[in-house]
Amino acid sequence: MSQPAAHKQAIKSEKRKEAEPVPSKFRMLIRRKSTLAFLLCIPLLALIFGLIVYPFFYSIVLSMLNKKETRFEGFANFLFLFNRDTFWMVVRQSFLFTLTAVFFKALIGFIMAHLIDVLPSKRQRLWRGLALIPWVMPPALSTLGWWWLFEPSYSAINWILQGLFGVSVPWLSDTFWARFSVILVNIWFGSPFFMIMYLAALKSVSADLYEAASIDGASAWQKLIYITIPMLRNIIAITMLFSTIVTFANFDIVRVLTQGGPRHTTHLFGTYSFTLGIQGGDIPLGAAVSLFMFPILALLAFFILRNVRQRVREI
Amino acid sequence: MMLRKIPPLGNMKKNRRWALIAAYFFLALFVIFFLFPPFYMIVTSFKTNEEMSSLKGIPFIINQEPTLSHYKNLLTETLFPTYFKNTVMVTLCTVALSMTISILAAYSLARMRFWGSSLLATGVFLTYLVPETLLFIPLFKVVGALGLLNSKWALVLVFPTLAVPFCTWIMIGYFASIPKELDEAAVMDGANWYQMLFRVFIPVAMPGIIAATIFAFTVSWAGFLYPLAFIYSNEELVLTVGTVTTLIRGDVMHWGGLMAGAILAAAPPVIIYAFLMDYYISGLTAGAVKN
Numbered sequence: 371m372s373q374p375a376a377h378k379q380a381i382k383s384e385k386r387k388e389a390e391p392v393p394s395k396f397r398m399l400i401r402r403k404s405t406l407a408f409l410l411c412i413p414l415l416a417l418i419f420g421l422i423v424y425p426f427f428y429s430i431v432l433s434m435l436n437k438k439e440t441r442f443e444g445f446a447n448f449l450f451l452f453n454r455d456t457f458w459m460v461v462r463q464s465f466l467f468t469l470t471a472v473f474f475k476a477l478i479g480f481i482m483a484h485l486i487d488v489l490p491s492k493r494q495r496l497w498r499g500l501a502l503i504p505w506v507m508p509p510a511l512s513t514l515g516w517w518w519l520f521e522p523s524y525s526a527i528n529w530i531l532q533g534l535f536g537v538s539v540p541w542l543s544d545t546f547w548a549r550f551s552v553i554l555v556n557i558w559f560g561s562p563f564f565m566i567m568y569l570a571a572l573k574s575v576s577a578d579l580y581e582a583a584s585i586d587g588a589s590a591w592q593k594l595i596y597i598t599i600p601m602l603r604n605i606i607a608i609t610m611l612f613s614t615i616v617t618f619a620n621f622d623i624v625r626v627l628t629q630g631g632p633r634h635t636t637h638l639f640g641t642y643s644f645t646l647g648i649q650g651g652d653i654p655l656g657a658a659v660s661l662f663m664f665p666i667l668a669l670l671a672f673f674i675l676r677n678v679r680q681r682v683r684e685i
Numbered sequence: 686m687m688l689r690k691i692p693p694l695g696n697m698k699k700n701r702r703w704a705l706i707a708a709y710f711f712l713a714l715f716v717i718f719f720l721f722p723p724f725y726m727i728v729t730s731f732k733t734n735e736e737m738s739s740l741k742g743i744p745f746i747i748n749q750e751p752t753l754s755h756y757k758n759l760l761t762e763t764l765f766p767t768y769f770k771n772t773v774m775v776t777l778c779t780v781a782l783s784m785t786i787s788i789l790a791a792y793s794l795a796r797m798r799f800w801g802s803s804l805l806a807t808g809v810f811l812t813y814l815v816p817e818t819l820l821f822i823p824l825f826k827v828v829g830a831l832g833l834l835n836s837k838w839a840l841v842l843v844f845p846t847l848a849v850p851f852c853t854w855i856m857i858g859y860f861a862s863i864p865k866e867l868d869e870a871a872v873m874d875g876a877n878w879y880q881m882l883f884r885v886f887i888p889v890a891m892p893g894i895i896a897a898t899i900f901a902f903t904v905s906w907a908g909f910l911y912p913l914a915f916i917y918s919n920e921e922l923v924l925t926v927g928t929v930t931t932l933i934r935g936d937v938m939h940w941g942g943l944m945a946g947a948i949l950a951a952a953p954p955v956i957i958y959a960f961l962m963d964y965y966i967s968g969l970t971a972g973a974v975k976n
Contacts, residue, residue, distance in 0.1 A: 404797060404798060404799040404800075405799075406793075406797070406878060407793040407794075407797030407798065407799040407802065408793075408799045408800075410789040410790060410792060410793035410797075411789070411790045411793050411794065411799075411802075411805060413785070413786040413789060413790070414786050414787075414789070414790035414805075414809070414849065414853060415805070417786060417845060417846060417849055418808065418809070418812055418850075421824070421827070421842070421843065421845075421846045422812050422815060422820065422846055424827075425820045425823035425824050425827055426815075426819070426820065426823070428823040428826065428827070429819075429820065429822055429823035432822065432823060432826065478715070481711075481715075482712070482715055485708045485711055485712045485715075486708075486712065488704055488705060488708040489705070489708060489709075489712075495962075497712055497716070498966075499959075499962055500716050500719070500720060501712075501715065501716055501719055502958070502962075502966070503719060503720060503723060503955065503958075504719050504722075504723075506903075506954055506955050506958040506965075507723065507951045507954065507955060508903075508906060508907030508909070508925055508950070508951055508954060509907065509909070510907065510909040510925045510926075510928075510929055511907075511925060511928060511929075511947040511950050511951045512722060512723065512947075512951065514726075514928065514929060514943060514944070514947045515722040515723060515725060515726040515944065515947060516722055518725070518726070518729065518940055518943070518944060519721075519722060519725060521940075523740075524737055524738070524740065524744075524940070525744065526725055526744045526745050529743075529744045558718065558719065558722070562719065563969070566966055566969055566970060567969075567970060570966075570970040612814075615814055615816060616816065618816075619816030619817070619818045619819065620818075621817070621818050621909070621910045622909045622910070625909075625910075625913070626929055639818065640816075640818030640910070643818065643821075643822065644818075644821070644910070644913075644914065647822045647825075648821075648822070648825065648913075648914050653822060653825070653826065656822050657822045657823065660818055660819055660820075660821075660822060661819075663816075663818065663819055664819065667814065667815075667816070667819065670814075671811060671814045674814065675807070675810070675811070678810070
């Protein structure tokens, strides 16, 4: 990557020496354009500051008001949440949901990418295309399909289980199975994304490495451990961090599938905040719940940024 | 004798064949898992209510006469066409607005410099990581203060916050990869900044623009939390929320109509994906790989 770039650079600087007036005119033009450059970014800046940065700080202010938003109450909302068992259950469930779902999404995505990589290249397109469909459907709507699948008496999953084992599972009304279900749907929705990322990364690993390893008599397992995983380490890290943010902040799946129930046991920060803030009309309390996500999101964002920067340097 | 035994070629070929068969087998299992829900949704949408309530036959095939009544009912008796129209309008506006903002900013950030421009590029990436669940409550207040609560136009205001950061980020990558010689040539020909943008950058970076447009489209079409929080009257609802909240009726057998609605609402993104898969995937991977 860097060699042709350096080569190009060399050619360019040579050209510069030959034709001095053009680049200096060009550079002058650019300098004059720094005002223009700023003007072109104004819509973006307005969007970021008006609809992302300002709302974020506004949400901190909101979280410190009382329910009617008439009085400043400091950390009362946060203290209130700290004393609620339901809140701690939401915290635990959010972590359980995120860690389990991300782990299995990464695992299934990794296995699928390898399976597709084995196929002859003209077949890969079709299989990759089919496997990505869950990611393409709007999650609120595909979750409706899962909701119907989990229906206990008229639907397909329990019909199969009934036929094979003679049992019916109360998918969405039992705490354990409801938690299992929301995680399963999230895995279903998210693993294709991992597959695509890994597959793209696998293509970028040079075939020479594998060939050299084969000549040295390395087994497929050794190639995986000593070539594939080290070469893919960075992309695995970035994809997992990305997915952790998205999964942690999930809303659609839980909202449609269980609405947080039974008895709040499947709530995540997002859905719990919606239930309290929008449905329950306690905007400040809802804001406080969603703000609890912030430290974790900030930590993840920090690691992603570091990884992405590292990657830029490598390229 | 110290040399490691190299397996004979025929054996290796045989191993390869087996590996291929195993790969197809396991892939088929995964694909069944991935495609079963949409498949079952389609099947359900064509079943009569009598068949579903009779509990006879295999549930995931149509045992009796298939019916179009759920679709007919959906398009004539419900507000589904209104939802569809609303979603199309919101999505078109969101895409146009997001792409305009992103292309202008990416053009500036990829090629020109101003005080704080590299900081802004990093900031764009960070805002891409901000999830909607963090901001929907303050945005509810902001939308309310602007008098846009319960209006679909509120979505045109807030959806770009989800699309623009990613679109700008990948467009910076695509624009930055255009060789500088091209702009120099354009400057020599006396092109000004917008000629350069429209005649050089946009045509050359077309694959990136298509990928970013698909992303903005998908975000807007699939948006669920914001419309759920900001809109409550039926006439203003969009497809996702309208399907989830209004097609579920109190009586027992609403599944056929519900699945028909979900299938029709999910179809446009899937169709676009089917035609533009390569752009879609390049956009998906560009977010983390490029730049």
